Amino acid sequence: MKVSVIICAYTEQRWDDVLAAVASVRAQRLAPQEIILVVDHNEPLRERLQSALPDVRVIPNTGRQGLSGGKNTGVAAAHGDVVAFLDDDAVADAEWLSVLATGYADPDVAGVGGRTLPLWPSDAPRWFPDEFAWVVGCTYQGMVAGPIRNLMGGNASFRRAVFDVAGGFRSGIGRAPGKRPLGCEETEFCIRLRQAAPETVLLFDDRAVIWHRVPGERARFGYFRTRCYAEGLSKAMVTQSVGVGDGLASERRHALVELPRGVGRGMRSAVAGDPAGLVRAGAIVAGLAFTLSGYAAGSFRRSHA
Numbered sequence: 001m002k003v004s005v006i007i008c009a010y011t012e013q014r015w016d017d018v019l020a021a022v023a024s025v026r027a028q029r030l031a032p033q034e035i036i037l038v039v040d041h042n043e044p045l046r047e048r049l050q051s052a053l054p055d056v057r058v059i060p061n062t063g064r065q066g067l068s069g070g071k072n073t074g075v076a077a078a079h080g081d082v083v084a085f086l087d088d089d090a091v092a093d094a095e096w097l098s099v100l101a102t103g104y105a106d107p108d109v110a111g112v113g114g115r116t117l118p119l120w121p122s123d124a125p126r127w128f129p130d131e132f133a134w135v136v137g138c139t140y141q142g143m144v145a146g147p148i149r150n151l152m153g154g155n156a157s158f159r160r161a162v163f164d165v166a167g168g169f170r171s172g173i174g175r176a177p178g179k180r181p182l183g184c185e186e187t188e189f190c191i192r193l194r195q196a197a198p199e200t201v202l203l204f205d206d207r208a209v210i211w212h213r214v215p216g217e218r219a220r221f222g223y224f225r226t227r228c229y230a231e232g233l234s235k236a237m238v239t240q241s242v243g244v245g246d247g248l249a250s251e252r253r254h255a256l257v258e259l260p261r262g263v264g265r266g267m268r269s270a271v272a273g274d275p276a277g278l279v280r281a282g283a284i285v286a287g288l289a290f291t292l293s294g295y296a297a298g299s300f301r302r303s304h305a
Helices: 013-028 042-052 066-079 096-105 128-137 162-166 186-195 221-242 251-271 276-303
Strands: 004-009 033-039 057-060 082-086 090-093 109-119 155-159 200-215
Touching: 004 013, 004 066, 004 096, 013 033, 013 042, 013 082, 033 066, 042 057, 057 066, 057 276, 066 082, 066 186, 082 096, 096 109, 096 200, 109 186, 128 221, 128 251, 128 276, 155 162, 162 186, 162 200, 186 200, 186 221, 221 276, 251 276
Parallel strands: 004 033, 004 082, 033 057, 109 200
Antiparallel strands: 082 155, 090 200, 109 155
């Protein structure tokens, strides 16, 4: 199995993070065929990275500015049977690629993703609920190994051939520098892929581990609020593209099953003597409210566009 690893970068502020991400890919037990570093419309950064990483294919994003354009550029340049995506502020366990590759023994498997753990600036905030770990780009409480609707984009891989079936990541969905912290470009892509090829399988394997750095400003409640609202906006864009049924199937279960369980856990912790449990329970309720308000606002805007 030949694997191309794609890392998308955009800012000099993550210089050390990018170098650490590349180093973790170099240290994989299953060596990648190539490492492709896509730089998002920042020529000085591209030149600096090219000089520092002569063994890495450092290329400019030839698409629309943002994460979707960068990923599409990397896929178009890749030569591997499989393309694996790693965030520019994450590091992978040495077995990461090996575990991802094992999933492709089944020819029906179109994509395999792994577990993303947070690297907090110190201890995790005591108010932060694990059910909302997606806020900081990490695997959240309730994700179970096995078939899954969509992979999380910072720790995901796909057969290169599926992009010929479903097309690429859709511009306008996902992160762009200097704008709201949107997401869901991988969610929309995965749903669109399975709509085009219903027989395909996407797997979540929690043995394929990476660690994602969480900067201090993202450990604050203000970012939690903003990111939840932005996720709601993103979900509105996803449902416009792939429909409400598929676009919100996993979210309904998470909201109706996992979040109430999380509130219950928080309340029980508070009763057992951990006051922060009550705060975590409140954060779950608040996070759901912020996300729903973003979804409502996004749906309203698009219905009146």
